[in-house]
Amino acid sequence: MSGARPGLHVTGARVAFGAKTGLEQIALDVAAGERLALLGPSGGGKTSLLRALAGLGGLLAGTVRVGDTDVTALPPEHRGIVYMHQAPSLFPHLSVLDNVAFPLEVRGIARAAARRRAAALLRHVRLDDVASRAPGSLSGGQRHRAALARALAAEPRVLLLDEPFSSLDPELRADVRTAVVDILAERSGPAVVLVTHDVDEAAAVGDRIAILLDGRLAQAGAPFEVLARPASLAVARFLGVPNLLRGRRHDDGLVVSALGEWRSPGPAGAVHVTIRPGAVRARRDAAGRIPAVVTAVVDRVGATWLRVRIGDEDLTVTSDGAGRASPGDTVSLVVDGDDAHVIEEAHPRSRDVR
Amino acid sequence: MRPRSPRWFLPLLAVWIAAPILMLGLRAVARGWPFPGIVPVGGVDAGAWLGFADVRLLSALVMSMGLALITGAASCGLGFGIAGAMVDTSRRSRTLAMALALFSVVAPPIALAVGLQVAMVALRLNGTVTGVWLAHLVPATGYLTLFAAGVFGAFDFSLHDEARTLGATRWQVFTRVTLPLLGPRLAEGVLLGGLVSWGQVALTALVGGGVVRTLPVELLAFVRAGDDQLGAAAALVLTLPPGLALGLLHAATRRSGAAL
Numbered sequence: 001m002s003g004a005r006p007g008l009h010v011t012g013a014r015v016a017f018g019a020k021t022g023l024e025q026i027a028l029d030v031a032a033g034e035r036l037a038l039l040g041p042s043g044g045g046k047t048s049l050l051r052a053l054a055g056l057g058g059l060l061a062g063t064v065r066v067g068d069t070d071v072t073a074l075p076p077e078h079r080g081i082v083y084m085h086q087a088p089s090l091f092p093h094l095s096v097l098d099n100v101a102f103p104l105e106v107r108g109i110a111r112a113a114a115r116r117r118a119a120a121l122l123r124h125v126r127l128d129d130v131a132s133r134a135p136g137s138l139s140g141g142q143r144h145r146a147a148l149a150r151a152l153a154a155e156p157r158v159l160l161l162d163e164p165f166s167s168l169d170p171e172l173r174a175d176v177r178t179a180v181v182d183i184l185a186e187r188s189g190p191a192v193v194l195v196t197h198d199v200d201e202a203a204a205v206g207d208r209i210a211i212l213l214d215g216r217l218a219q220a221g222a223p224f225e226v227l228a229r230p231a232s233l234a235v236a237r238f239l240g241v242p243n244l245l246r247g248r249r250h251d252d253g254l255v256v257s258a259l260g261e262w263r264s265p266g267p268a269g270a271v272h273v274t275i276r277p278g279a280v281r282a283r284r285d286a287a288g289r290i291p292a293v294v295t296a297v298v299d300r301v302g303a304t305w306l307r308v309r310i311g312d313e314d315l316t317v318t319s320d321g322a323g324r325a326s327p328g329d330t331v332s333l334v335v336d337g338d339d340a341h342v343i344e345e346a347h348p349r350s351r352d353v354r
Numbered sequence: 355m356r357p358r359s360p361r362w363f364l365p366l367l368a369v370w371i372a373a374p375i376l377m378l379g380l381r382a383v384a385r386g387w388p389f390p391g392i393v394p395v396g397g398v399d400a401g402a403w404l405g406f407a408d409v410r411l412l413s414a415l416v417m418s419m420g421l422a423l424i425t426g427a428a429s430c431g432l433g434f435g436i437a438g439a440m441v442d443t444s445r446r447s448r449t450l451a452m453a454l455a456l457f458s459v460v461a462p463p464i465a466l467a468v469g470l471q472v473a474m475v476a477l478r479l480n481g482t483v484t485g486v487w488l489a490h491l492v493p494a495t496g497y498l499t500l501f502a503a504g505v506f507g508a509f510d511f512s513l514h515d516e517a518r519t520l521g522a523t524r525w526q527v528f529t530r531v532t533l534p535l536l537g538p539r540l541a542e543g544v545l546l547g548g549l550v551s552w553g554q555v556a557l558t559a560l561v562g563g564g565v566v567r568t569l570p571v572e573l574l575a576f577v578r579a580g581d582d583q584l585g586a587a588a589a590l591v592l593t594l595p596p597g598l599a600l601g602l603l604h605a606a607t608r609r610s611g612a613a614l
Contacts, residue, residue, distance in 0.1 A: 076518040083519040085512045093534045103520040
């Protein structure tokens with residue numbers, strides 16, 4: 001390892017989870033102050049990976065470094081990694097203030113000093129008015145902020161958040177998510193790995209997204225990059241990419257699909273083409289080149305999407321607004337070709353997240 | 355809407371539970387109660403209570419209380435230790451341990467007593483306080499293992515994990531998280547284990563061999579000798595600790611807001 005690199009660095013990690021095959025060849029680099037959203041299906045080993053990184057068991061092979069310190073063999077309390085459980089587990093026998101003071105006291109800081117620092121942290125997360133209350137009396141959002149304050153009191157170099165918003169009601173989730181992101185942004189410090197199975201949440205919270213599929217990291221990158229350009233068919237399907245058309249690439253790199261033709265150098269053979277619904281507009285007139293039949297109308301906030309059929313392919317497209325289409329209508333499609341992305345069927349299964 | 359109990363339910367339950375205690379109380383203070391009378395005769399006679407001033411009865415009372423205390427504490431330690439170890443063992447081992455604990459509870463006390471008497475004779479502990487204490491520990495530990503397994507079943511172990519990553523060592527997790535959270539349950543465990551010991555007759559009589567004399571053993575002797583009044587007085591004293599324990603538990607659970 002060359003020099004001091006603040007943040008989390010994982011190489012060649014193999015992690016056991018349940019009775020199934022574990023995670024293989026996991027490599028992660030998360031810079032200090034960066035938020036990586038680890039996205040994957042439920043039961044896919046995301047929690048097992050976090051627990052292994054925190055030293056709570058399950059790491060079969062590989063190296064975990066925090067900054068330039070190899071913490072692989074260190075017990076959880078000496079790693080500088082704080083793991084926040086799915087439902088915030090505040091200690092029920094301690095007041096909110098004493099919960100936040102807990103990491104300071106176990107490090108040997110005098111009780112009075114620890115409580116002063118804890119009070120400052122509670123002010124920071126706007127919970128100073130509930131400092132003396134029992135955790136059980138807090139609302140869901142308050143519990144999250146208190147747990148975050150407690151985690152920050154430990155001054156972690158890495159913060160692992162395991163589905164931190166999944167236990168909240170939908171209407172509260174967005175507010176708490178925003179509050180947590182703001183708090184973390186204000187305290188630019190720990191590298192944050194946040195686990196979720198919600199694509200929108202990952203995109204909203206993560207500076208980068210990493211996708212864990214079939215026991216391996218399948219893709220990582222900026223949210224827009226990953227969502228617009230899934231690296232494999234499996235990633236595209238997991239992300240719920242609405243338009244996934246079959247196509248064929250010829251020797252000269254010309255990709256042909258029901259929506260048209262694109263130049264995309266690569267090996268000849270079967271491919272899939274993805275394209276955002278916003279990049280395909282349905283017109284009621286014949287100005288578009290590709291005829292399609294409307295099968296459903298999907299009204300969304302600020303837009304209307306149409307489900308259309310071309311041959312045996314189903315697509316989601318946007319309506320250009322010139323009159324409302326109905327199921328059974330014939331429309332013509334105008335395609336913004338720059339937005340198309342070609343996926344080779346034989347894509348490598350795993351990529352390092354760097 | 356919560357279903358309501360029938361009107362007759364509570365009075366019936368009260369009579370069912372209270373009647374034997376009431377009869378004991380009457381018999382303990384009545385001068386006489388000849389068969390087949392349905393009420394005592396001869397007015398009040400507190401003579402039976404003077405029996406407790408007798409050295410033999412007082413020492414039996416002290417012996418019962420001492421045995422209950424050390425059996426309660428030891429069985430609580432053992433029960434929580436076994437149940438705690440079961441958390442991380444295989445399902446098969448857990449099932450086996452639970453079956454053994456359950457067996458010590460449901461096995462007929464006299465059968466358990468005969469088996470333990472044989473064991474204590476072999477260990478040369480028959481007729482000793484240590485032997486009786488060890489014998490009491492068997493069913494008490496069974497009860498406490500089942501009780502502690504229930505406690506651990508409801509325990510949130512994610513607290514341990516978070517405490518560790520927040521910087522607490524194993525010992526700090528034990529002293530600052532586990533013990534404070536389990537404290538009330540441990541107190542209940544000591545009480546429960548003590549009550550199991552408090553009511554033992556067959557085990558004490560067989561393993562104690564007539565040398566170790568607890569209050570239940572003396573009570574049995576009074577009844578056999580036909581001294582109903584002293585027997586009733588001793589029986590009343592025997593019922594006091596369970597009643598007191600229930601009252602304390604109720605008060606503790608009301609304070610902590612948990613359901614009894």
